[in-house]
Amino acid sequence: MIITSKTNRPELMDIKKYLTEKRELVENELLTLLQTDGLLTDHFAAMRYSLMAGGKRIRPILCLAAAEALDCDPAPPAVSIACAIECIHTYSLIHDDLPAMDNDDLRRGKPTNHKVFGEASAILAGDGLLTFAFELMSRHDFTALLTPDESLRIIHILAHAAGPYGMVGGQSIDLASEGKEIPFETLQYLHSCKTGALITASIQTGAVIGHASDSQFEALTGYGEKLGLAFQIVDDILNVVGTEEELGKAAGSDAERNKATYPLFFGVDKSREMVKETVDAALKSLSEFDNKAEPLRELAYYILSRRS
């Protein structure tokens, strides 16, 4: 039985309602955290612009849902860590969009950060968000709700996933690969660093917050790795078949840049099949979890069917 066929499953929860609630929880906290006045007003405005530009908040929600799967209430510190994750994700989008990088004018249907604030301010807004994430994660009022060891572990998970061995490294390999023929193994490695690492880390931090046992941590990591891969293949497919309106950014840009993608290696149909298989494997990783992992399961279906 292919468990990604939703018709086989009873409706256990309203995922749209869940996503809306959690998104609002994260966005309200982000707005509270990113307030300041005086000489720093402009800098914070640039950071807030991209933070509040309407993201789906998948990564912070995965963190909250992983903590919930372990029966941990998504109150602080989970929400604070979730916000830090979204700061890291947003910084990476701001820097990716820069003229020297992907040179994108639109992101989520809105002008990119450098289009609004200028290139220098956009670089600094990204730098600010990245550093602020670590400031948040080490703030005494947040860390007091975890053991210092748990806080340190969360910081390490996210720094490793976002750093040279993770997201930045993946972006660097992506850059070096543009316009070149690369083997499939390179594409896999690139995806696992560039997209997979932060998605997996988001779930791992939720696992730490929820005091996961070693086997629970391992199972959630497996779920995260597969989900991250599925997410990236869907991204690749949408870049081919999506419209600019749906994506909120230019469609077909990967092909224009001669980027290696799953559809380029396997075609769109086979890539879609691979997404289903990967989501299926992600769901199987959750087999030992009870109904409290339902949001994680529904998030996998959501990623399978997303249009942007």
Add this chain to the structure above:
Amino acid sequence: MIITSKTNRPELMDIKKYLTEKRELVENELLTLLQTDGLLTDHFAAMRYSLMAGGKRIRPILCLAAAEALDCDPAPPAVSIACAIECIHTYSLIHDDLPAMDNDDLRRGKPTNHKVFGEASAILAGDGLLTFAFELMSRHDFTALLTPDESLRIIHILAHAAGPYGMVGGQSIDLASEGKEIPFETLQYLHSCKTGALITASIQTGAVIGHASDSQFEALTGYGEKLGLAFQIVDDILNVVGTEEELGKAAGSDAERNKATYPLFFGVDKSREMVKETVDAALKSLSEFDNKAEPLRELAYYILSRRS
């Protein structure tokens, strides 16, 4: 008695030898830490290029010297934290030099990172170094030598000093102030964020490593704040009176960019006088410390007399 007159002091140590030894200690560790192969080789090469481009390593040495002032051997974890500090400092230089920022071709007499690796790789090298610093600070093999609380405190001190309320914020205000007349208070605030925060934080992290009491921490913070200010005023003066050869970068660039500086507000002679007074105040902050604080004292003289 003005204590910055060195003739009044016996020679207690050979500061040049001390600086060389500590610089080598930090550089050897940096080289070890920034090694990798495979697909990440180019990314690490870009990070290593700027890291190993001959900096004076003032900030990491201040961290080591502060730990030493508290009778703490500058072995790990101090060296690892010192390396993380240098990664943060180097990232800030790479991003400051970018075409969209100061557009500098030379740094420490060598082509800037984007001149060698291109703009996109330079942005990523900076991002990588910043994130790697937090990865290092949270690595279990390093943090095991401190209490988890001490590790978290160090991470928070550095994230706060490097982030929106510190270095990045200062850089943002600096950018917004270019070509504008700003009040002296804005220049003071800008300097304290942009340069002072990371210098003070370097000393504070050394204080945490050395298990400082509250009053020792406060005294070292006072020393750091004054040292940071003196450092920036000297920077301003050197930009006016230094030669390109001495500085390893273009001289007179502040005036060209209409940047507010201490010499612009007070002239070079009065600014020099202010450096002496500030170093004097820094030294007074150390009055309760014994001979083990001699490297910190000599570092203050060193900053007073530096030519680049």
